[in-house]
Amino acid sequence: MSDKHMEKYIAKSSAIASRLLGGEMMIMSAADSTFFxxxxxxxxxxxxxxxxxxxxxxxxxxxxxxxxVDPETAQRDVELFVDQLSRHGILQVSDSPFPDSVSPxxxx
Amino acid sequence: MQEMGQRALDLGVPMSVHFDxxxxxxxRCVHCYLDHDDHGEMTTAEIxxxxxxxxxxxxFFLTFSGGEVLMRxxxxxxxxxxxxxxxxxxxxTNAVMxxxxxxxxxxxxxxxxxxxSIYSQxxxxxxxxxxxxxxxxxxxxxxxxxxxxxxRVTIANxxxxxxxxxxxxxxxxxxxxxxxxxxxxxxxxxxxGDTSILDLRIPGAELKSVFRxxxxxxxxxxxxAPPPLPDEDVMDGYPCSAGHTLAYISPYGDVFPCxxxxxxxxxxxxxxxxxxxxxxxxxNEVRSIRAGDLPVCSTCSHVGTCTRCPGLAYMEGNMRGPxxxxxxxxxxxxGIRSANMLRRELPLPSAPLIQIRPLSA
Numbered sequence: 001m002s003d004k005h006m007e008k009y010i011a012k013s014s015a016i017a018s019r020l021l022g023g024e025m026m027i028m029s030a031a032d033s034t035f036f037x038x039x040x041x042x043x044x045x046x047x048x049x050x051x052x053x054x055x056x057x058x059x060x061x062x063x064x065x066x067x068x069v070d071p072e073t074a075q076r077d078v079e080l081f082v083d084q085l086s087r088h089g090i091l092q093v094s095d096s097p098f099p100d101s102v103s104p105x106x107x108x
Numbered sequence: 109m110q111e112m113g114q115r116a117l118d119l120g121v122p123m124s125v126h127f128d129x130x131x132x133x134x135x136r137c138v139h140c141y142l143d144h145d146d147h148g149e150m151t152t153a154e155i156x157x158x159x160x161x162x163x164x165x166x167x168f169f170l171t172f173s174g175g176e177v178l179m180r181x182x183x184x185x186x187x188x189x190x191x192x193x194x195x196x197x198x199x200x201t202n203a204v205m206x207x208x209x210x211x212x213x214x215x216x217x218x219x220x221x222x223x224x225s226i227y228s229q230x231x232x233x234x235x236x237x238x239x240x241x242x243x244x245x246x247x248x249x250x251x252x253x254x255x256x257x258x259x260r261v262t263i264a265n266x267x268x269x270x271x272x273x274x275x276x277x278x279x280x281x282x283x284x285x286x287x288x289x290x291x292x293x294x295x296x297x298x299x300x301g302d303t304s305i306l307d308l309r310i311p312g313a314e315l316k317s318v319f320r321x322x323x324x325x326x327x328x329x330x331x332x333a334p335p336p337l338p339d340e341d342v343m344d345g346y347p348c349s350a351g352h353t354l355a356y357i358s359p360y361g362d363v364f365p366c367x368x369x370x371x372x373x374x375x376x377x378x379x380x381x382x383x384x385x386x387x388x389x390x391x392n393e394v395r396s397i398r399a400g401d402l403p404v405c406s407t408c409s410h411v412g413t414c415t416r417c418p419g420l421a422y423m424e425g426n427m428r429g430p431x432x433x434x435x436x437x438x439x440x441x442x443g444i445r446s447a448n449m450l451r452r453e454l455p456l457p458s459a460p461l462i463q464i465r466p467l468s469a
Contacts, residue, residue, distance in 0.1 A: 015218040017196030019168040022119050026112055026168055028196050030218040033260070035109055 010058075010082055010091050011051030011098040018046070031089055041067055042081055049091060051098030055082065116353045117346075121166040122385050123353045126367045129155060129186060130175040130359050135202050135238040137225075139268050139308050141298045142175065149359040152182045154377065156189050158357065161381040163193040173200035173367075175359070184213055191217045198223065200264070203250035204243055211253035221260045223290075224251055227270075229277035237270055251285050262288040267318070268295055268308040279323060291324055294433065297423050299370055309433065315440040332441050335413040342412040343400035350418060351394035355385065365394050369419025371427065394418070397428060404430050408447035410438040 012018070015030040025038040025046050038046055044066060048058045055078065063074045085091040092098065116123035130149055131142045150158070162170065170190055177183050177199060190197050199214070203224040206214075214222065224247055228234040234244035254261050263282045265275055275291055282289035293310055297303045310318075318324060325331040346352055351365030351373075361377040363384050364370050373391045374384030385391065397418070400406050405416060408430075415438070420431035430448035438446050 014191075016194070017168065017218070017220065018194045019163070019166055021112060021121060021123070021166060021168070022115050028168075028220070030196075030220050033220065035112075037112065 007095065008055040008079075008082070009051055009053070009094050009097050010045075010049040010055055010086075011094075012046070012049050013090050013092055016090050027090055029088060029090055034088060036085075036088075036090070045078060045081065046091075051092075051094075051100075055079075113349075113353060116166070117349075119166075120386070121353065122162070122355045123167060124169040124171070124349070124355075125162055125167045126171045126173060126354070126356045127155075127158075128173050128175060128356070128358055128367070129177055129183070130180050132179040133174060133176040133202075134179060134204055135176065135240045135243060137227075137238050138270065139237070139266065139295050139305050141296050141305065143299065144175065147360060149180075150361055150377070152185060154361070155186055158361070158376050158381060159186075159190050159193055159195075161376070163195065165382045165385060168196055169198065170195035171198045171200060176205070177201055178205040178210070184210075184217075187214070187217050187219070191219075196220050200225075202238070202243065202247055203254070204240065204246045206250035206253060208253050208256075211250070211257045211259065214254070215257040215259055219259060221262060222254055223262045223264050224254075226263045226265060226278055226281065227268075228274040229281045230274065233271050233274060237268070248281070248285070251287060255286055260288070261285070262290055265289065265291045266295070267291060267293040267310050267314075269310060270308070272310040272314045275318070275321075275324070291318070293318060293437075294368075294417075294420075296368055296420065301423070312436060312440050315437060319437075319441045332443075334442050334444055335410050335438075338399075338409075338412040343398065343406065345399050346395075347397065347399065347402075347416055347418045351391045355381075357381075363388070365391060366419050368417060369394075369422055369427075371419075371422055394427065402428050402430075404448050404451060409444060410435075410442070410446050414438045414446070 016027055017030065018025055018027045020043070023040055025043040027036045027038065028034070041063060044062050045058060048062050059074050059078050060071065063069065063078060064071055082091055082093060086093045113123065131144055132146055133144050172187065178201060187197065197219050198221045199219055200223045226234065226247060227237045231244045235241055251261055263278060265278045267275060279289050293315055295306055295309045297306060319332055320328050322328050350369050354366055356364040356367045357376060361375045362372055363374045363376060365373065371390050371394065373388040376384065399411055405411050414434055416434045417431045418427050420433055421427055421429045424432060430446065432448065435446040435448045439449060
């Protein structure tokens with residue numbers, strides 16, 4: 001199986017509210033009003049979740065480039081994070097790019 | 109959440125905005141403080157621009173209210189726009205115009221919560237307050253449409269003389285409908301300063317019974333306990349979030365610290381919201397006030413626990429002064445007169461001749 005087949009794409013759910021506050025992202029699920037705050041690394045991943053950029057590219061171009069972390073650790077932690085948020089219905093995960101209309105626009 | 113509120117306060121971020129997008133309404137509630145004529149509401153494009161500015165300013169909680177929000181034909185366009193900007197949107201409505209399609213659309217757009225005004229479980233009382241025949245039936249029907257979609261609904265029950273004995277019935281109705289219930293005994297003067305509707309406020313004895321109703325306040329003994337002695341933290345504290353992390357915007361673009369605090373602080377038709385928020389002398393004055401600066405209230409034993417509303421105080425003539433309605437609430441809750449009551453020697457409608465105050469207070 002090639003890397004391309006293992007690729008993941010992430011998009012923000014449309015049923016959430018979010019806003020950047022002092023460098024950390026606040027997220028609230030409309031489904032159950034669960035409230036989350038993301039630390040700066042998680043915030044970078046969240047902001048990059050446009051449904052079109054492969055997760056591996058987000059890890060390489062954003063996480064490894066902006067934070068002092070090796071690629072393997074970054075990839076593992078990012079996948080764990082993505083898994084947690086998708087279980088709360090906050091992130092959508094797919095093995096192919098999402099249609100353009102999926103990810104909402106966002107200020108800040 | 110409390111931590112984020114503190115962070116917003118520290119950063120000076122307007123985390124919550126109450127946005128009345130219209131004052132027009134299909135009901136004519138006897139206690140309403142608004143003028144329902146349209147004196148030049150903001151257009152769709154103007155409101156969208158303001159929403160952009162609020163998102164840039166860091167606003168997270170956005171309440172769309174009115175008037176009746178659904179009187180605007182562009183309501184769902186505005187709602188969709190707000191949700192694309194990722195606001196947490198709450199809607200205050202009488203729900204009379206909400207049918208299955210509107211309820212479904214609200215769910216699709218990810219509305220967090222819908223608050224519906226219900227005054228009584230009895231149509232003859234509710235409809236007499238709203239002056240719209242059939243309004244209770246239609247509002248209840250709408251609540252069912254909303255809950256069937258899985259939306260969170262809260263019934264807001266404003267208490268006044270006409271419905272002061274019906275809160276138990278409305279609470280039971282909320283239980284039956286499977287929705288939250290909130291009670292508010294506050295009647296505010298009209299926006300133009302007319303205080304005639306204050307006659308509708310419930311008398312002290314009724315307020316006292318509300319405060320001793322376990323299903324409303326939880327632990328009655330704790331809720332009605334004498335206030336603890338205020339410490340330095342209390343004196344350095346802010347009266348409320350108005351102007352600190354909360355702002356109000358009228359359909360005409362006027363910015364106030366809160367819907368209940370009509371201190372004109374700027375207009376988003378002439379200035380950017382963030383410029384008003386950061387530089388308005390009025391908002392900065394509101395922010396400068398600490399509990400210790402309040403000439404009467406800082407001497408009051410209730411200063412740390414009172415629900416004093418600076419907006420109601422402002423409408424009484426002085427934003428640093430007492431809010432008489434809250435003095436009465438503190439008294440009816442604890443049986444202990446406020447400094448303002450003692451100063452003004454206000455009549456005590458139901459005060460016992462002998463009051464016993466524990467030494468620990």
